[in-house]
Amino acid sequence: MSINHNQLWKLLIPSQFLRYYGQIFSSSQNYKMPRRPPTVLPQELHLLSELGDRLRYARKRRKLSNAVVAQMAGISRTTLYKVEAGHPGATMGAYVRVLVALSLESDLNHVAADYKAQDLTLTLPSTPIPAISILPTLSTTES
Structure with missing residues (x-):
């Protein structure tokens, strides 16, 4: 009777450990590290x-x-x-x-409810945003 590698792991390591870490050993390409929570200021x-x-x-x-x-x-x-x-x-x-x-x-109905007054207090950028034309320029001179 021959025992393969996976069966040997199951015999030597407790089942709770395998349930938690088993995916790491069996398919490391699918393992993803947990995301870091966003920084709170x-x-x-x-x-x-x-x-x-x-x-x-x-x-x-x-x-x-x-x-x-x-x-x-x-x-x-x-x-x-x-x-x-x-x-x-x-x-x-x-x-x-x-x-x-x-x-x-x-x-909760009062949270961000007065949007008109809030919009008035928003600051606009001090420098104007340049307009970008997506239409081709038309030549006024005919050849």
Whole structure:
């Protein structure tokens, strides 16, 4: 009885290790390194932290425990902790679910709602953008 290379790996290495790393050994060309999360700027972290604080205070004003709000929102308590801490890894969906659980979903309608006033405050480039003609130039002189 001969044992090939793959069978030997299965005999010598625990199955949990193979389930996790098996694809790396068997097909390294299909293995992709995990993507790095996007860089979060300090100003953005501050905004997320303030939003999390406001959500936590709203929950406490309603005298609701974090377990109750997490259950109402359909998320885990760990995710609720991340939302209330302003963790950048918490998804937008988690924030929306917490807002709905706290009956604050109407506040989402105010986000970027006044687009006309925002458009007026946009700054235009100081140098004019040169016009590029895509049509061929027509000669006015006939030969």
